[in-house]
Structures are given as C-alpha cells and as structure tokens.
Amino acid sequence: MKGKTIVLGVTGSIAAYKSAELLSLLIKKGASVHTVMTNAATKFIAPLTLRTISGNPVWYDMFQDFETPDVIHISLARKADILVIAPASANCLGKAASGIADDLLTTMIMAMQVPVLFVPAMNEAMYENPILKKNIGSLKAFGYNVMEPDFGYLACGREGKGRLPNPKAIVCEIDRILSRRASLKGVTILVTAGPTQEPLDPVRYITNRSSGKMGYELAKAAQKRGADVILVTGPAALAPPPAIKVINVRTTNEMFHAVMEHLDATDVIIGAAAPADWRPSQVAPEKIKKNGGLDNIELVKCEDIMKEIGIHKGNRITIGFAAETCNLIENSRYKLISKNLDFIVANDVSRNDAGFESDYNEVKILHRHGLTENLPYMTKREVADEILDRVLPLLRTSQSTGL
Numbered sequence: 001m002k003g004k005t006i007v008l009g010v011t012g013s014i015a016a017y018k019s020a021e022l023l024s025l026l027i028k029k030g031a032s033v034h035t036v037m038t039n040a041a042t043k044f045i046a047p048l049t050l051r052t053i054s055g056n057p058v059w060y061d062m063f064q065d066f067e068t069p070d071v072i073h074i075s076l077a078r079k080a081d082i083l084v085i086a087p088a089s090a091n092c093l094g095k096a097a098s099g100i101a102d103d104l105l106t107t108m109i110m111a112m113q114v115p116v117l118f119v120p121a122m123n124e125a126m127y128e129n130p131i132l133k134k135n136i137g138s139l140k141a142f143g144y145n146v147m148e149p150d151f152g153y154l155a156c157g158r159e160g161k162g163r164l165p166n167p168k169a170i171v172c173e174i175d176r177i178l179s180r181r182a183s184l185k186g187v188t189i190l191v192t193a194g195p196t197q198e199p200l201d202p203v204r205y206i207t208n209r210s211s212g213k214m215g216y217e218l219a220k221a222a223q224k225r226g227a228d229v230i231l232v233t234g235p236a237a238l239a240p241p242p243a244i245k246v247i248n249v250r251t252t253n254e255m256f257h258a259v260m261e262h263l264d265a266t267d268v269i270i271g272a273a274a275p276a277d278w279r280p281s282q283v284a285p286e287k288i289k290k291n292g293g294l295d296n297i298e299l300v301k302c303e304d305i306m307k308e309i310g311i312h313k314g315n316r317i318t319i320g321f322a323a324e325t326c327n328l329i330e331n332s333r334y335k336l337i338s339k340n341l342d343f344i345v346a347n348d349v350s351r352n353d354a355g356f357e358s359d360y361n362e363v364k365i366l367h368r369h370g371l372t373e374n375l376p377y378m379t380k381r382e383v384a385d386e387i388l389d390r391v392l393p394l395l396r397t398s399q400s401t402g403l
C-alpha cells in the first residue's frame with residue numbers, strides 16, 4: 001500500500017460517512033488518496049472532511065474550478081494504482097454496468113485502465129433486486145472487482161445484507177488486488193482453451209460443448225498480472241484477447257504440437273481446454289453419403305496433452321481441469337496424480353448454470369499434497385484469479401528450491 005495512489009470514489013449512500021474511516025486507514029498505510037464524490041455523496045458527508053484527512057483536493061463536479069489545466073478524470077485515472085468506490089450506490093453500479101458516464105466519477109470509471117473495486121452498500125431489498133444483481137454480474141464479467149456487503153443492522157432500521165463491509169476488510173481487499181498487479185512479471189504462462197474438432201469427413205466432426213470462456217479468462221487475468229501469455233485455443237466464438245499471443249488450432253493433434261513447440265519457454269501450463277480424447281480412425285476425403293456410406297465409426301485415441309507434459313514436467317507448474325458428471329473428487333484426484341499436476345480444478349459439467357458455456361463456474365481445487373478447497377459459485381473471471389493466486393506460491397517454491 002505504501003507509495004500507492006488510490007482514487008476513492010464516494011457515492012450517495014448513508015454509509016458515505018464510513019468513507020472517512022476508510023480514507024484514514026489508507027493514509028495510515030502510506031497511500032496517497034484522491035477523493036471523487038458524486039453530488040449525492042456531498043449531502044451525506046462534507047468534502048472538507050475528506051480533504052482534511054487526505055490532504056488532497058476533493059473532486060465532486062465535472063465542471064468544478066479545478067485550478068489546474070489537467071483534464072481531471074483523465075489525469076486521476078492515469079496516476080491511480082486502483083479506483084475504490086466505497087460505498088457504491090445502486091445508481092452508481094447501474095450506471096457503470098451500462099457504460100453511462102454523466103458525472104465525474106462515472107466518467108472516470110470509463111477512463112480507468114487499472115483495477116476498479118466496487119463496494120456496494122444499500123438497503124437489503126435494493127441489494128436483492130434482480131436488476132442490481134444483473135448489474136453486478138455484468139460488472140464482474142467486464143473484469144471489475146465487486147465486494148459482497150455485510151449482513152447486519154441497516155440504516156433503514158432492519159437487519160439484512162447490505163451493510164458496507166468493515167473498512168479494515170476493504171483495506172485487505174485493496175491490498176489483495178494491488179498485490180496481484182505485476183505479480184507474474186517475467187513469467188511465461190501457456191493456457192489451452194476451448195474444444196477441439198476431430199473431422200470425420202470434410203463437413204462433419206466430433207467435438208464437445210466447451211466455449212473457451214474459462215481458458216480466455218485465465219489468459220486475460222494472467223496478462224493483467226504482467227505475465228507473457230500464450231493462448232493455444234481450439235475453435236471458439238470469442239474475440240482474441242489483446243496483447244496475447246494466440247495460436248489457433250483445430251484438432252487435439254494440432255493442440256498437442258502447438259503446446260510441445262512452446263514447452264521450453266513456458267514456466268506455467270494451464271490445461272483449461274477440453275481436447276477430444278478420441279478421433280475417427282479415418283477421415284473420408286469426400287462427404288460421406290447418407291445411404292450406404294457409413295455403418296459405424298471406428299475411433300482411435302488422441303494424444304493426452306497434459307499427461308505428456310506431466311512426463312516432461314521439469315520445474316514447470318502444471319495445472320489441469322477435470323470435467324466430470326459423476327464421482328467428481330475420485331475422478332479428479334485420479335487425473336491429478338496420473339497427469340503429474342500441481343493441482344487440478346474440478347468442475348461438475350452436468351450443471352446448466354456452470355461448467356461448459358456459462359460465464360460462471362463452481363469449482364473445487366484439489367492439491368497434490370491432499371488439500372481440497374471448495375470455491376463458491378463465481379464468474380469465470382474470478383475463478384481465473386483464484387487459480388492464479390494459487391500459482392504464485394508454487395512459483396516461489398520452485399524458484400527458491402531450483403526444482
């Protein structure tokens with residue numbers, strides 16, 4: 001936190017008075033804090049309070065006399081290491097999720113190229129409103145961080161979920177997000193993503209339901225942490241992430257060769273793809289005719305990419321996924337050991353609201369030394385961050401032991 005520049009956004013919620021305590025904690029930790037308030041926030045707490053604690057001017061109006069030639073929403077966005085909006089009102093969350101930029105704070109959100117953390121605080125009924133839930137889901141899907149409010153006594157006189165979390169907990173979350181930035185600088189990570197297609201003839205193929213979303217989120221999250229990322233992807237209807245080396249493949253054999261070619265340059269390999277295990281033994285040169293062309297399909301085994309990497313593991317960190325419809329733990333543990341992985345991310349792909357195609361997942365992480373972690377239901381972007389958080393300590397151990 002020391003030496004970091006934090007922009008603190010304060011919006012119109014009764015919890016705005018707690019932003020003073022948060023600000024004071026950040027200053028004590030050595031951060032430089034610039035505060036931006038919405039017009040409504042100034043009704044709950046005086047700008048003078050936040051200016052006095054931060055020792056910096058407080059910005060609250062797009063057309064304020066800034067006494068500087070700088071375009072303030074751009075210059076603050078450029079100098080910030082993080083933007084924290086606490087409390088974030090339903091109005092602010094809704095506007096940010098829809099790309100509305102009609103005041104200084106929402107305009108600045110659009111200009112931010114560093115992490116943004118929203119800390120919602122509001123009445124329980126408002127927090128449970130499906131529109132708000134959808135807006136929070138959209139913000140997470142865009143890569144923003146959103147903290148869960150606390151359960152407890154609310155200003156409306158009732159108990160419920162909607163309280164601003166304890167400022168100390170907000171500081172911990174800020175620390176966690178800041179420590180992720182550049183944490184993978186100098187590390188090369190190869191991620192596999194998507195399905196493969198195994199042709200039967202020029203127009204037909206065997207494939208599966210993988211959309212590539214999980215692998216693409218991993219690649220983007222690793223790149224945000226400063227890693228050099230190679231994304232080896234099967235056919236996916238997703239835009240190639242910027243600033244990432246993308247290798248497009250079609251079959252498991254092509255994915256195998258693309259991965260092996262880059263093996264030496266790679267420190268971490270994450271197998272999020274769903275490569276086919278079987279392919280037709282022969283590919284017909286012409287379209288097979290409906291009548292008389294085919295009675296059965298003979299299949300042969302494809303390469304098992306992660307298993308092969310396990311054999312040549314060296315000091316690389318290798319992480320696999322297990323897509324299961326039954327016996328999740330037993331089957332995943334078998335794959336963890338047989339593919340010589342550091343950990344495996346087990347997901348139940350029989351669910352409609354998680355696993356294949358969905359923007360969300362609920363996974364268990366099985367470590368090779370026996371620990372199993374159950375992660376809650378979250379966006380694939382958040383799953384990606386949870387996975388990368390667990391890669392860091394493994395990298396440190398492998399570097400310090402020279403294994």
Ligand code: PMT
Nearest residue numbers: 210211212213214271274304305306320321322323356357
């Ligand atoms: O792409 P999405 O729609 O976002 O869905 C995400 C996902 C469900 C595909 C992902 O979360 C996932 O579970 N990926 C692994 C799918 C899979 O092939 O599981 P598996 O249990 O069959 O394979 C185990 C591991 O071996 C995986 O790391 C897989 O990448 C790897 N493998 C599998 C087959 C093969 N021939 N070679 C491999 O390397």
